[in-house]
Amino acid sequence: MNRNDKAAVIIELVKRLRDNGNWCGETHLQKAIYFLQALLLVPLDFEYILYKHGPYSFELTDELSRFLFEGFLNIEPHHGYGPSFYPGTYGEILISRYSETINTYNSQLSHVSEIIGRKKVIELERLATAYFVSLEMGDSRSREERARRLVNLKPHIAYPDAFSAVEEIDSIRAQVTSVAE
Amino acid sequence: MKSKNFQEVRDPIHVFIKYDCQERKLIDSIPFQRLRHIHQLALTYLLYPGATHKRFGHSLGVMELAGRVYDVITTPENIHEDIRHIIPTSTDELSYWRRVLRVAALCHDLGHLPFSHATEHSLIDGGWNHERLTREFIQNSCIREKTDNMTPPLKTEHIVKLALGKKEAKDLPFSDWEAILSEIITGDAFGVDRMDYLLRDSHHAGVLYGKFDHLRLIDTLRILPLSVEGSTEPYLGIEKGGLHCAEALLMARYFMFKQLYLHPVRRIYDIHLRDFLSGWLTDGRFPNVIDKFVEWTDNKVFAGFVEVYGNKSHPSFNAARRIVERNHFRLIYELNPKDRDMCPDATDKLFNSLSRYCGAENVKKDTYVQPGGLLNFPVVGYDNRISQSTDLSETLARMPRAEMAFIFISPEKRDKAEKWLDSERDRILDSSSKEIAV
Numbered sequence: 226m227n228r229n230d231k232a233a234v235i236i237e238l239v240k241r242l243r244d245n246g247n248w249c250g251e252t253h254l255q256k257a258i259y260f261l262q263a264l265l266l267v268p269l270d271f272e273y274i275l276y277k278h279g280p281y282s283f284e285l286t287d288e289l290s291r292f293l294f295e296g297f298l299n300i301e302p303h304h305g306y307g308p309s310f311y312p313g314t315y316g317e318i319l320i321s322r323y324s325e326t327i328n329t330y331n332s333q334l335s336h337v338s339e340i341i342g343r344k345k346v347i348e349l350e351r352l353a354t355a356y357f358v359s360l361e362m363g364d365s366r367s368r369e370e371r372a373r374r375l376v377n378l379k380p381h382i383a384y385p386d387a388f389s390a391v392e393e394i395d396s397i398r399a400q401v402t403s404v405a406e
Numbered sequence: 407m408k409s410k411n412f413q414e415v416r417d418p419i420h421v422f423i424k425y426d427c428q429e430r431k432l433i434d435s436i437p438f439q440r441l442r443h444i445h446q447l448a449l450t451y452l453l454y455p456g457a458t459h460k461r462f463g464h465s466l467g468v469m470e471l472a473g474r475v476y477d478v479i480t481t482p483e484n485i486h487e488d489i490r491h492i493i494p495t496s497t498d499e500l501s502y503w504r505r506v507l508r509v510a511a512l513c514h515d516l517g518h519l520p521f522s523h524a525t526e527h528s529l530i531d532g533g534w535n536h537e538r539l540t541r542e543f544i545q546n547s548c549i550r551e552k553t554d555n556m557t558p559p560l561k562t563e564h565i566v567k568l569a570l571g572k573k574e575a576k577d578l579p580f581s582d583w584e585a586i587l588s589e590i591i592t593g594d595a596f597g598v599d600r601m602d603y604l605l606r607d608s609h610h611a612g613v614l615y616g617k618f619d620h621l622r623l624i625d626t627l628r629i630l631p632l633s634v635e636g637s638t639e640p641y642l643g644i645e646k647g648g649l650h651c652a653e654a655l656l657m658a659r660y661f662m663f664k665q666l667y668l669h670p671v672r673r674i675y676d677i678h679l680r681d682f683l684s685g686w687l688t689d690g691r692f693p694n695v696i697d698k699f700v701e702w703t704d705n706k707v708f709a710g711f712v713e714v715y716g717n718k719s720h721p722s723f724n725a726a727r728r729i730v731e732r733n734h735f736r737l738i739y740e741l742n743p744k745d746r747d748m749c750p751d752a753t754d755k756l757f758n759s760l761s762r763y764c765g766a767e768n769v770k771k772d773t774y775v776q777p778g779g780l781l782n783f784p785v786v787g788y789d790n791r792i793s794q795s796t797d798l799s800e801t802l803a804r805m806p807r808a809e810m811a812f813i814f815i816s817p818e819k820r821d822k823a824e825k826w827l828d829s830e831r832d833r834i835l836d837s838s839s840k841e842i843a844v
Contacts, residue, residue: 251780274572276580278637290776293807306634307794346636347635347636348636350637
C-alpha cells in the first residue's frame with residue numbers, strides 16, 4: 226500500500242469511528258489501527274511496541290502529525306480527554322479519490338469500527354494488550370498464562386479484567402477466522 | 407596537591423557544569439572527545455557566523471540539565487502519592503540512577519555523523535541512524551571500560567535505554583521508572599536534549615527566539631499520573647505554575663524551526679553537503695563499524711572540500727565549489743497556504759516542471775514537517791487535581807507545527823527560471839483533476 230492508500234484508509238477509519246460514537250482521540254486511533262493491521266491484516270506496516278496504554282506506534286504518531294499539517298485530519302479539543310481527530314478538507318478529497326482502496330478494505334474497516342465501538346481507553350488498553358500478548362506467546366498458551374503475562378506487563382490491570390480481555394480477544398479472533406473462511 | 411573529586415567547566419548557557427572524576431574519564435574518552443569536532447548545526451555558520459558550536463558542549467549541557475531535573479523530581483515533597491511506587495526508595499538506588507541518567511545524557515549524541523543531522527539520512531546504510539551508532543558506542547569497550555569501572559558499575563543496558571528512549575530502543579523492555587528517566591533526556595515536551603539545544607543554538611546563532619525560562623520550568627517538573635478514560639500511566643508533567651514556561655519552551659521550538667533550523671539557505675547547504683559526500687565517500691557511505699566511524703569528524707570532511715575543489719574532474723567538484731565559494735542554489739519557490747489550497751501537491755508539480763525546463767541537475771527540492779505527536783501532558787493544580795495540558799492552555803492546544811517545502815535553482819539558471827515560473831505557475835497549479843501526491 227502506498228502512502229496515499231494508507232492515508233485514505235486511516236481517514237476513513239476516523240470517519241467510521243466517529244460515526245459509531247467514538248470520540249477518536251489519539252489512543253483510540255492507535256489501538257484501532259493496531260487491530261486493523263495486526264488482527265485484520267490490512268497492510269499498513271506501522272511498527273508497534275508495548276508502551277503507554279498498550280500497543281503503540283511512534284511512526285503512527287508522526288504520521289498523524291503530518292496528516293494534520295497536510296490538512297488530511299483536523300483536531301478539536303475534547304475537555305478532560307485530550308484532543309480528538311476528524312477528517313480535514315483534503316482528507317475528504319483523498320477518501321473520495323481513493324474509494325477503490327477503501328472498498329478493498331471495507332469489511333475490515335467495518336469490523337474494527339465495531340470492535341472499537343464506544344470502548345473506553347482502559348478497555349482498549351486491556352484488549353489490545355491481550356492481543357499483543359497472545360501474538361507474543363503463541364496460540365498454545367492458556368488464557369490463564371496470557372492473563373498473567375498481561376498483568377505482569379501492565380500491573381495496574383487486575384487479573385480478572387485481564388482474563389476477561391483474553392477471553393474477549395479469543396472470541397474476536399474466532400469471529401475473524403470464521404469470516405475469513 | 408591532591409586532585410579534586412569534583413571539577414567544573416564554564417559554560418555560556420549553564421554558567422558552570424560540574425562533573426566528578428569518574429565522569430571525567432568518560433568525557434576524556436576518544437568517542438566523547440570526537441564530539442569537539444562535530445558542529446551542532448552543520449554549515450549553518452555560513453549564514454549565522456556565530457553558530458560554530460559543537461556537540462561536545464551540548465552533551466555536557468544535557469548532562470547538567472538531566473541531573474538538575476532528576477534532583478527536582480526525586481525530592482520527596484515533589485513526589486505525587488499515586489506514582490510513589492515507581493520511584494526507588496533507597497539512597498543507593500537513587501544515586502545509581504542519577505549516575506546512569508547523567509552518563510546516558512553525556513552519551514546520547516556519541517553516534518552523530520559529521521555535520522550532525524545534515525548528513526544522516528542518505529549517507530549511512532539502511533537501518534542505521536545516529537541513535538543506533540550511539541548504542542554501538544555505549545556497548546563498545548571504549549565506553550564500557552569507563553562505565554564498568556564506575557562506583558557502582560553501571561549496566562550498559564540501562565545507559566542505552568535512557569540515552570535512546572523507547573522509540574529508538576524498541577527491542578528493550580522499559581519499566582515505568584526507566585521510561586520516565588528516558589523522557590527526561592529524549593522527551594518530546596520536556597526533554598533536556600531539546601531544552602539545551604534550543605538555548606545553546608539560540609545563544610550562538612544570535613537568534614533570541616529560542617530563549618525561555620528553563621530554570622523555572624525545571625523547578626516545576628513532576629512525575630504525574632495521567633488518566634485517560636480509566637487508563638492511568640505516569641508521565642513527565644508540570645506544576646500549574648510552570649505552564650507558561652512550558653508554553654514558552656514549545657513556542658521557542660516552533661520559532662527556532664521557522665527562523666533557524668528551516669532557514670532556506672541552511673537547508674540548501676545541507677543538500678550541497680550531502681551531494682558532496684555522496685560523490686566523495688567510498689561507496690557514498692560513512693562506515694558503520696565503530697572503529698572506523700570514530701575517525702570521522704567535520705575536520706576530515708573540510709579537508710575533503712579543499713582537496714576536491716582543486717580537482718575539476720572529481721564527481722563532487724560542483725558541490726564542493728558551491729560550499730567553498732559560498733555560491734549556493736537560490737530559493738525560487740516556497741509553498742504557501744494559497745497554493746496549497748489550490749493544489750495540495752503544488753511543490754511536486756512545480757519541481758517536476760522546473761526540472762524538465764531547466765534540467766534536473768539545476769533544481770533541488772526540500773520538504774520537512776516537524777515530527778512528534780500532540781503536546782499533551784499532565785498538569786497538577788494548586789488543589790492537587792491533575793488536568794491535561796491542552797485543557798488548560800489554548801496555546802498548547804493550537805500550537806502550530808513547523809513545516810516547509812522549498813524549491814531551489816542554480817544561480818546560473820535563476821533569471822530564466824523566475825521568468826518561466828511567473829508565466830507558467832498558475833497553469834501548472836490549476837490541474838485539480840490530478841491525483842494528490844502525498
